Amino acid sequence: MRRTGLFGLVSAGVIATAGAVLLLVFPGQPSAVAIALSAGVALLVQLVAFTILRRTRGSGFLIGWGFGSLLRLAALGGYALVVGATTALPIVPGLLSLATFLFATMILEPLMLDA
Secondary structure: OHHHHHHHHHHHHHHHHHHHHHHHHOOOHHHHHHHHHHHHHHHHHHHHHHHHHHHOOOOOHHHHHHHHHHHHHHHHHHHHHHHHHHOOOOHHHHHHHHHHHHHHHHHHHHHHOOO
16 A cells, blocks of 8 residues: 555656646646646546556566556546536647646556555
8 A cells, every 4th residue: 555655646746747837838727627637537547557557466467557558548538528528628638638647657657566
């Protein structure tokens, strides 16, 4: 549980930093709300994916990493469908920020497994 908490803390920092940069690219209140929503979704998805990866660390490591990748892809698709169809939020900043957050934090996973 300690490693997952540390991963969550580092991921939140990476997401906040990337989100600040994305706010410069996509100014305005609607874009800021979409980026914040994406940040929350990305952090939740990454915590679940990291937990799965840690539990399958032995012989099922690639299965765990593959499942996490499918989870990320499903999150992107689900976000596009739900946010695009049910809200007035701009979809481009939302999807681009979600993909950025997921990619950046996915890169952290191997580094944080042994932290």
